[in-house]
Structure formats: structure tokens, C-alpha cells
Amino acid sequence: MQIKLRIDGKEKTFANDFVKARVFRNALKMNEKMRNEGNDISVETFDEMIGFVVNVFDNQFTVDDVWDGLEAGTLQTEIMRVFNSVLNIGGLETKPSNNGEEGKLVE
DSSP states (O other): OEEEEEETTEEEEEEOSOOOHHHHHHHHHHHHHHHHHTTOOOHHHHHHHHHHHHHHTTTSSOHHHHHHHSOHHHHHHHHHHHHHHHHHHTTOEEEOOTTSOSOEEEO
């Protein structure tokens, strides 16, 4: 799994080829929290999601690196891509709900 961030004006690629089972567990917990919040995901939950991404990549970069290194228009898509990649490793994924928004866990 990879993520590209712009840090100090340069695009850097970070990779992780070993996702810990604990990270998968944390994805399940995060998914539950997102489902409880529905369409009104709080800033705190979004911060937690970005912290989750940092953890997925074994803290090779910081939460601030993500906030400052991703373009605003791609932030949510990129965070959900990493999130879904982790869930897929465990045999699960999120699917858009009936209203077209991501976050519903399916097997």
C-alpha cells in the first residue's frame, strides 16, 4: 500500500507492505464510529481517520504532513482508499450506502 504526500514542496511516496492485524481491528472500530455519525462526521473523527492513516504507515509521517500534504479535493478519497485497503486485507470493505456516500461495512 502506498500514499503520496507533498512535503517541503516535494512529492514523497510512502509504502507499507505489512499491515498489522491491530490496524485492521482499529479500522473496524473506526468504521463503527463513522456509521454512528452518519453523514455528519465530526472534525474529531476526521482527525482520528487521518491518525489511522498515519498508523497504517507506521508513523513514517505525521498527521500534519497529511493535512498539509494532500490536496483538499482528494483528501477524503485518499483517506477512504487507505481505509478500504486495510478492510480488504481482512476480507471486508466499505460500500457506498443508498445515498451514494461511503462508510457502510459489508462482507
